Amino acid sequence: MQLEAAPPPNHRATFVKVALPIPIDTLFTYEVPEEFRDRVSIGTRVEVPLGRRIVGGVVFELAAESDYHPTRKIQNTTDVHLNPQLIALARWIASYYGCSRGEAAQACLPPRVTRARRSARLAGKLRLAISVKSVDELERPFSRAAKQLALLKTLFHVGGEAPMETVCGEWGYSRAVVKGLLGKNAVRVVQESRTSPLAGIDREVKELSGPQKTALEALASALASNAFSPFLLHGVTGSGKTEIYLRAIRDVIASGGGCIVLVPEIGLIPQATARYRRVFGDKLAIIHSRLTPVQRLEMWRKIESGECRVVLGPRSAVFSPVRNLRMIVVDEEQDDSYKQEDKPRYHARSVALMRGKFENLTVLLGSATPSAESFFHAGRKRYRRLELPERVGGGAMPRIHLVDMRRESTDGGFFSKTLLDYLEANIKAGGQSIIFLNKRGHARFIQCSACGWVAGCNNCDISLTYHRVGRRARCHFCGFAKTAPSRCETCGSSRLFFSGVGTQRVELDLQGFYPGIGILRMDADTTSGKRGHQRILEEFSTGRYPILIGTQMVTKGHHFPGVSLVGVLHAEEGLNFPDFRSAEKTFQILEQVSGRSGREGKVGEVVIQTFMPDHYLFSFLKRHDYSGFMHEELGIRKQLNYPPFARILLASFSSTNKAALDRVVAGWVREVRRMAAKGKAELLGPSPPLVPRIRNRHREHVLIKGDFTAADKKEMLAVFSKVAAAAPNGRSVELRWDVDPESFF
DNA sequence: AGCACGCCGACT
DNA sequence: GTCGGCGTGCTC
Numbered sequence: 076m077q078l079e080a081a082p083p084p085n086h087r088a089t090f091v092k093v094a095l096p097i098p099i100d101t102l103f104t105y106e107v108p109e110e111f112r113d114r115v116s117i118g119t120r121v122e123v124p125l126g127r128r129i130v131g132g133v134v135f136e137l138a139a140e141s142d143y144h145p146t147r148k149i150q151n152t153t154d155v156h157l158n159p160q161l162i163a164l165a166r167w168i169a170s171y172y173g174c175s176r177g178e179a180a181q182a183c184l185p186p187r188v189t190r191a192r193r194s195a196r197l198a199g200k201l202r203l204a205i206s207v208k209s210v211d212e213l214e215r216p217f218s219r220a221a222k223q224l225a226l227l228k229t230l231f232h233v234g235g236e237a238p239m240e241t242v243c244g245e246w247g248y249s250r251a252v253v254k255g256l257l258g259k260n261a262v263r264v265v266q267e268s269r270t271s272p273l274a275g276i277d278r279e280v281k282e283l284s285g286p287q288k289t290a291l292e293a294l295a296s297a298l299a300s301n302a303f304s305p306f307l308l309h310g311v312t313g314s315g316k317t318e319i320y321l322r323a324i325r326d327v328i329a330s331g332g333g334c335i336v337l338v339p340e341i342g343l344i345p346q347a348t349a350r351y352r353r354v355f356g357d358k359l360a361i362i363h364s365r366l367t368p369v370q371r372l373e374m375w376r377k378i379e380s381g382e383c384r385v386v387l388g389p390r391s392a393v394f395s396p397v398r399n400l401r402m403i404v405v406d407e408e409q410d411d412s413y414k415q416e417d418k419p420r421y422h423a424r425s426v427a428l429m430r431g432k433f434e435n436l437t438v439l440l441g442s443a444t445p446s447a448e449s450f451f452h453a454g455r456k457r458y459r460r461l462e463l464p465e466r467v468g469g470g471a472m473p474r475i476h477l478v479d480m481r482r483e484s485t486d487g488g489f490f491s492k493t494l495l496d497y498l499e500a501n502i503k504a505g506g507q508s509i510i511f512l513n514k515r516g517h518a519r520f521i522q523c524s525a526c527g528w529v530a531g532c533n534n535c536d537i538s539l540t541y542h543r544v545g546r547r548a549r550c551h552f553c554g555f556a557k558t559a560p561s562r563c564e565t566c567g568s569s570r571l572f573f574s575g576v577g578t579q580r581v582e583l584d585l586q587g588f589y590p591g592i593g594i595l596r597m598d599a600d601t602t603s604g605k606r607g608h609q610r611i612l613e614e615f616s617t618g619r620y621p622i623l624i625g626t627q628m629v630t631k632g633h634h635f636p637g638v639s640l641v642g643v644l645h646a647e648e649g650l651n652f653p654d655f656r657s658a659e660k661t662f663q664i665l666e667q668v669s670g671r672s673g674r675e676g677k678v679g680e681v682v683i684q685t686f687m688p689d690h691y692l693f694s695f696l697k698r699h700d701y702s703g704f705m706h707e708e709l710g711i712r713k714q715l716n717y718p719p720f721a722r723i724l725l726a727s728f729s730s731t732n733k734a735a736l737d738r739v740v741a742g743w744v745r746e747v748r749r750m751a752a753k754g755k756a757e758l759l760g761p762s763p764p765l766v767p768r769i770r771n772r773h774r775e776h777v778l779i780k781g782d783f784t785a786a787d788k789k790e791m792l793a794v795f796s797k798v799a800a801a802a803p804n805g806r807s808v809e810l811r812w813d814v815d816p817e818s819f820f
Numbered sequence: 821a822g823c824a825c826g827c828c829g830a831c832t
Numbered sequence: 833g834t835c836g837g838c839g840t841g842c843t844c
Contacts, residue, residue, distance in 0.1 A: 086838045092844090093839060093844080095821095095843090095844090096821075097821050097822080098821060099821090099843085101844090102844085103843080103844035104844050105844060106844095123844080124843095124844085125822090125843055125844075126822075126823060126842075127822095127824085128822070128823080130821095130822095141844080142843090143844050145844085147844060154836095162834080178821095534838095661832085733842095800840095804839075806840065806841095807838085807839075807841065814825070
C-alpha cells in the first residue's frame with residue numbers, strides 16, 4: 076500500500092525549471108538564492124542569466140536538485156506571475172501552435188519593463204463644464220484646436236466625464252491639451268463620481284425584443300451551470316448584440332464574477348467603448364495598441380488585483396488574469412485580426428474557446444456575419460445558436476440591386492447607369508451615399524503603356540508603390556525606395572501611367588457628373604496621421620458631405636444615420652484570390668457594407684456592380700440569405716476537404732540561398748509525405764507563394780490538410796530541424812509554422 | 821532568438 | 833596584414 080502523496084510544496088525550492096522566450100522547448104534549471112525562496116513558485120516570472128544577457132522566464136517546475144551543471148543563479152524575481160489556469164493555456168498553445176512553452180508564456184503576460192518609472196499619479200476626474208446638446212456645437216469655437224475638440228467630443232460621448240488616468244493614458248491626450256481646456260473653463264477637475272456604475276444600461280433601451288430576451292435567458296442558465304458553454308450569437312447589423320453583451324456581463328459582475336470582451340483591432344477605441352465605460356465605470360479595463368508597456372503592466376495589475384472585473388481589448392486581452400472569470404465574449408468573431416501573425420501564431424477565438432474549456436466558462440461568439448467554422452459548429456450543436464434576426468426598431472434590411480457590368484459598363488467608366496440614377500435621386504432627396512471600392516490595399520503601381528513593364532523592387536518580387544509625396548516609388552516589404560522612373564526601364568518609352576485602386580479617378584468622374592458636390596475620399600493620401608481615418612469618418616457623420624468614397628476602411632467603426640445609398644464597385648474583387656475563404660470573406664464584407672445603408676426607419680438602397688454576377692454568392696446576398704450562402708459554401712468546403720472539415724497548416728520556408736531552400740524543402744516534403752501516408756494528412760506543394768521573394772529571401776509554401784495531432788505536428792517540426800541541420804547551408808532556411816492560417820500570403 | 825566564435829574574401 | 837561577411841553551435 077502506498078502512502079497518500081502530499082502535494083509538492085509550491086514554494087521554498089532550491090532549484091527551478093524555467094521556460095524561456097527562445098524557440099527551444101526545454102526548461103532551463105536555475106538555482107534560487109536563499110533570499111528569493113519565499114517569492115518563487117510555479118508561475119513566477121523570474122529574471123535569469125542566459126549566455127551573456129538577462130531574460131525573463133516563467134517557472135514551470137520546482138526541483139530539489141539540479142540536473143545540469145554548472146547551474147547558474149536566478150538574477151531577480153518579479154511580482155508578475157501566471158496563474159495555474161494560464162499555465163495550462165500556455166502549455167496548450169505551445170503544443171497546438173508549435174512554439175516553445177516559454178514563447179507561449181510570454182504571450183500570456185504583460186511586457187517586461189526594465190525601468191519601472193513611476194508616473195505621477197493623475198488624480199480626479201475630468202468633467203465637461205460647458206453644456207451642449209450635440210458635438211456639432213463644439214466645432215466652431217474649437218476649430219483651431221483639433222486635439223482639444225477631439226477630447227471634448229470623446230468626453231461628450233462617454234457621458235460627460237472620465238478619470239484623468241483614462242484621458243491621459245487610455246486615450247493618449249497630453250497634459251497640455253487638458254491644461255488648454257482647463258484654461259478655457261471648458262472642463263473641470265472633480266473628485267467624486269457623478270454617474271454610478273451599472274446604472275446607465277436601463278436608460279438606453281426600454282424593452283428587449285423577444286429574441287433578445289430568449290438569448291439572455293439562455294446565457295443566464297449557462298452561466299448558472301458553471302459548465303463550459305459555447306454560444307454563437309448571430310445577429311444582423313443593428314439588432315442589438317451589444318445590449319446582450321452588456322446585460323450578460325452586468326449580471327456576471329453582480330454575482331461577483333469577471334468577464335473578458337474581445338474586439339477586433341480598430342483605431343476607434345474611445346467611441347466604440349463608450350457604452351461599456353458608462354455601464355462599468357472604474358471596473359472596466361480597456362487594452363489597446365496605443366498603450367505603452369508601463370501602462371499595459373499597470374492595467375495587468377489592476378485586473379490581477381480584482382480592481383477591474385471587465386476587460387475589453389484586442390486578441391491579447393484573452394490572456395487577462397481576471398478574478399473569478401466567468402465569461403469571454405468574442406465580438407465580430409469572424410474578424411481575421413484575431414489571428415496573430417507573429418509567433419506564437421494563435422487565433423484568439425480558438426484560445427478563448429480552449430480557455431473556456433479549461434475554466435468552465437461561457438464563451439459567447441457574436442457576429443452579424445459568422446465565420447464558416449462557427450456557423451458549422453453551431454449547426455452541429457457544438458455551440459448553441461442564438462439568433463437576432465431583426466433590427467431594433469423593426470428597420471427593414473436594405474434593398475440590393477445587382478448590376479451586370481458586362482452589359483452596363485458606360486464606356487469603361489466606373490459607374491453603371493443604374494448606380495448613377497440612384498445616386499442622383501439620393502442627392503436630390505438630401506441623403507448621403509457611400510461609394511465603396513472593393514479593393515484590399517490602396518497601392519498604385521507604375522506601368523508602361525507601350526510594353527506593359529511594371530516598376531518592381533530589387534529585393535522582392537513585387538511592384539513598387541507610387542507615392543505622390545516626393546514622387547517616390549517604394550517597396551512595402553523591405554522599404555527600398557527610389558525616385559519614380561520617368562521612362563520605361565525595358566523599352567525606354569515615356570508613356571508611363573499610374574494604376575491601382577483609383578479612388579481619385581472615381582472622385583474625378585463624380586465631380587464631372589455633379590460639379591461642385593461635396594465629396595470625401597478615404598485613401599492613403601487623405602488618411603495620413605494617427606487620427607486620419609477617424610477625422611474623415613467624423614466629418615462624414617456631420618452630414619455635410621453627400622458622398623464618401625473609400626476602400627475597405629469604411630466598413631469598420633462608426634455608423635452613419637444619414638446614409639441611404641451604398642454603391643459597390645468591383646464587387647468580385649478578391650474572388651479570384653488564392654484563398655479558400657475568398658467567397659466567404661467577400662460575402663461578409665459586402666453584407667457589412669450593405670448594412671451601412673438605411674437605418675432608423677428608412678429602407679436603404681444598395682447597388683452592387685460586378686463583372687461576375689453569376690457567382691453563387693450574389694444570389695444569396697441579394698436576399699440577405701446568410702444561411703443559404705453558408706450551406707452552399709460548406710458544401711464546397713466539404714468537397715475540397717477544407718476547414719471546418721479538415722485542419723490546415725501552412726509551412727512557409729524561406730532562405731537567401733535558393734539551392735539550400737530547394738534541398739531542405741524537398742527533403743522535408745519527402746519525409747513528411749512518408750509520415751502522412753500512414754495517417755490522414757495530405758500535402759499540397761511545395762509551390763512558390765504569391766510573392767516568391769521578399770527582402771532577397773526566396774520562399775516556398777507547403778499546405779498540409781487533414782486531421783493531425785499535436786504529436787504529428789511536433790514530429791513534422793523535428794523532421795525540419797533534422798533536415799535543415801544535415802543539408803549544406805541548411806541553417807539558412809527558416810520555417811514559419813502557421814497552424815490554422817487565415818492568410819496565405 | 822541572440823550572441824560569440826571562426827573561417828574566408830577585399831580593403832585601409 | 834585586419835575588418836567583417838555569414839555559417840555554426842550554444843545557451844541552465
